[in-house]
Amino acid sequence: MSSLRLISDTALEDGVSTVSIENCFSADFDIYKITIDNLTHNSGSPAEIYFKFINSSGSVVSASNYDSASRRMPSSSVFGETRIQNHTQTVIMGYADLSPEGSGFVVYIFNPFLDSSYTYLISQNMSAVSAGAYGQKSIGVLKQEASMTGFHIMASSNTLDSGNIKIYGLRVDS
Amino acid sequence: MTASLVQVATNTVSSSVSSVTLTGINSDDVYMVAVNNFDVDTDAVTSRLRVTVSGSADGTSNYDQAARILFANTTFSTSSGQNLNRIDFFSQGTNTGEQSNFIIYLYNFNNSSEYCFGTVETTAMDSNARNLGRQGGFVHTVQQACDGVQFSLSSGNIISGTFTLYKVV
Numbered sequence: 091m092s093s094l095r096l097i098s099d100t101a102l103e104d105g106v107s108t109v110s111i112e113n114c115f116s117a118d119f120d121i122y123k124i125t126i127d128n129l130t131h132n133s134g135s136p137a138e139i140y141f142k143f144i145n146s147s148g149s150v151v152s153a154s155n156y157d158s159a160s161r162r163m164p165s166s167s168v169f170g171e172t173r174i175q176n177h178t179q180t181v182i183m184g185y186a187d188l189s190p191e192g193s194g195f196v197v198y199i200f201n202p203f204l205d206s207s208y209t210y211l212i213s214q215n216m217s218a219v220s221a222g223a224y225g226q227k228s229i230g231v232l233k234q235e236a237s238m239t240g241f242h243i244m245a246s247s248n249t250l251d252s253g254n255i256k257i258y259g260l261r262v263d264s
Numbered sequence: 265m266t267a268s269l270v271q272v273a274t275n276t277v278s279s280s281v282s283s284v285t286l287t288g289i290n291s292d293d294v295y296m297v298a299v300n301n302f303d304v305d306t307d308a309v310t311s312r313l314r315v316t317v318s319g320s321a322d323g324t325s326n327y328d329q330a331a332r333i334l335f336a337n338t339t340f341s342t343s344s345g346q347n348l349n350r351i352d353f354f355s356q357g358t359n360t361g362e363q364s365n366f367i368i369y370l371y372n373f374n375n376s377s378e379y380c381f382g383t384v385e386t387t388a389m390d391s392n393a394r395n396l397g398r399q400g401g402f403v404h405t406v407q408q409a410c411d412g413v414q415f416s417l418s419s420g421n422i423i424s425g426t427f428t429l430y431k432v433v
Contacts, residue, residue: 159340159397198367211387
């Protein structure tokens with residue numbers, strides 16, 4: 091059996107501006123891999139995509155405890171940097187636009203369930219927006235020594251049309 | 265066939281050690297190293313990596329590396345170097361939350377006619393309580409077969425962390 095274990099496979103519902111994947115992080119794994127593909131939007135104006143975590147009480151964590159940074163690599167202009175500290179969400183991790191200008195992500199989450207550690211993330215994204223392309227390499231941390239059990243995706247405007255979200259755990263056998 | 269990961273080696277640190285070595289690369293597959301909760305007992309020490317040959321770290325001056333360093337609090341920077349005797353990552357600390365995490369892919373390690381390559385993605389809180397990330401890679405410019413990697417520090421000990429080597433099949 092592969093050490094990369096599929097935990098959940100979610101097809102995004104049409105017409106939502108947020109997606110919560112609850113109870114996907116547990117004591118079974120310390121590192122998770124999340125893939126998001128075919129993320130599209132219902133408007134011609136690209137939506138910014140942000141991440142948050144869900145704690146063991148089932149609440150989306152919106153405390154000012156997120157630090158995050160992203161390298162933005164557009165195909166048609168100069169590269170840029172985005173960074174925040176002590177914020178209520180991560181920086182922009184990517185974009186979603188009207189199909190066929192979709193978006194895809196690979197995200198690694200570290201230590202989400204450990205209540206003795208912060209929760210960290212690495213994200214890599216490619217988005218096609220407004221007849222161009224954006225690549226993003228991002229990092230982030232939720233500075234709470236608390237157990238996180240879920241993952242939350244937000245669109246800055248309008249609603250999402252489609253998306254497939256898979257969450258895997260990296261198994262470690264001692 | 266769907267790609268999968270096969271665990272090759274793992275080490276969960278529960279008491280102080282000066283280094284962690286992961287070996288077992290013995291095929292021409294791509295390998296992946298995953299590290300979480302990497303913590304140290306001495307403040308402001310630099311975490312580092314070397315490749316291993318027959319289980320021993322290669323400290324010869326044949327490492328080239330380049331990376332973009334992302335910071336949550338300040339302008340990003342660049343790290344690069346040639347003919348180094350190791351790959352240095354960043355300054356690790358001992359305060360709350362100051363831990364590091366890595367995803368490293370390894371290429372050509374088993375091939376004695378090729379150089380060994382690696383791509384590195386990290387996220388951490390460093391010794392200055394800054395969220396940072398390192399996005400880049402390295403090459404060990406020696407035509408030799410390498411069987412793994414070793415994590416160590418500029419001084420002090422590793423006191424926690426789970427280090428795992430997988431084969432991508």
